[in-house]
Amino acid sequence: MSAPIIQISAVSKVFGRGGDEVTALAGLDLEIARGSIVTLVGASGCGKSTLLRILAGLDARTEGEVRVDGQAVHGPGPDRGVVFQSYSLYPWLTVEQNIAFSTRLAANRRRGEKAAHAARARALMQLVGLEKFANAYPHQLSGGMQQRVAIARALHLRPPILLMDEPFGALDAQTRELMQDLLLHVFEQEGCTIVFVTHDVEEAIYLGNRVVVLAPHPGRLDSVHEVSLPAHRSRDMIASPEFLELRRKVTERIRATSTMTNDLSALSQFGAPQAVAGASLPDLPAAGLTQTTGDQR
């Protein structure tokens, strides 16, 4: 097996000081294989976004080390494209200009490459199905279209790694499914490595080669689940016994580590209404994770 593209070794992150101290991550070790999609799930506050920001070089770790292709990460770099839930496009730039934005930065501009950058922007617009909207502005696009621009923008400099934090979290269920399939298509075409944070267990399994469950307080690794579905995913796999079994397993791990469920059980001891505190979770949520309501198993 080739060397992992990302190596996370004993990474800790502590926010605040004294009484306000929060350990967002405590001694996390994880390796991410080149050319794979690794999805990160876990109860709210388990450090998913913190980990992604550390990988992106946007936050400094308190302890430990992150290596990308063997090089220690000390800040953002063109080898890592980032997509967040909020589309964060530049409203005064067109679709094409947003996608090629990185080449406006002096550090990314090399003489004689202008034509190549423009061709790359056009190829990406085609890849995400927006070639007809090259001259449109973000406010003229739907949420799904804006997120397609954000993905294309993150890929413009051909980063080997794409880091995504709940990129489809704000989209309706149908658009979200379309975006998942579009992302898998992009992944096959671009051959990058993707680290993808989501609250949605179904999305995590559908997209991931491995699903990593983090546990909160302090944020730490709970479990890693290999997804043994065929590499080329299709929607009918969601109903397969393997898929359902893995969904049950991952959901169970998140429930078991969710402090919110502990909080609700504690509330019930103080006579909170049964409808809230004593409600049991539906057996398998159809989409998304409902660990925020329910009892402790």
Ligand SMILES: Nc1ncnc2c1ncn2[C@@H]1O[C@H](COP(=O)(O)OP(=O)(O)OP(=O)(O)O)[C@@H](O)[C@H]1O
């Ligand atoms: N800038 C910050 N300052 C102080 N505490 C922070 C900061 N960012 C995150 N935290 C804390 O660190 C912990 C992990 O937060 P993080 O946002 O990484 O969780 P998450 O898993 O992404 O949660 P969610 O699923 O709700 O997005 C939380 O307890 C959070 O309150």
Ligand SMILES: [Mg+2]
């Ligand atoms: Mg988050």
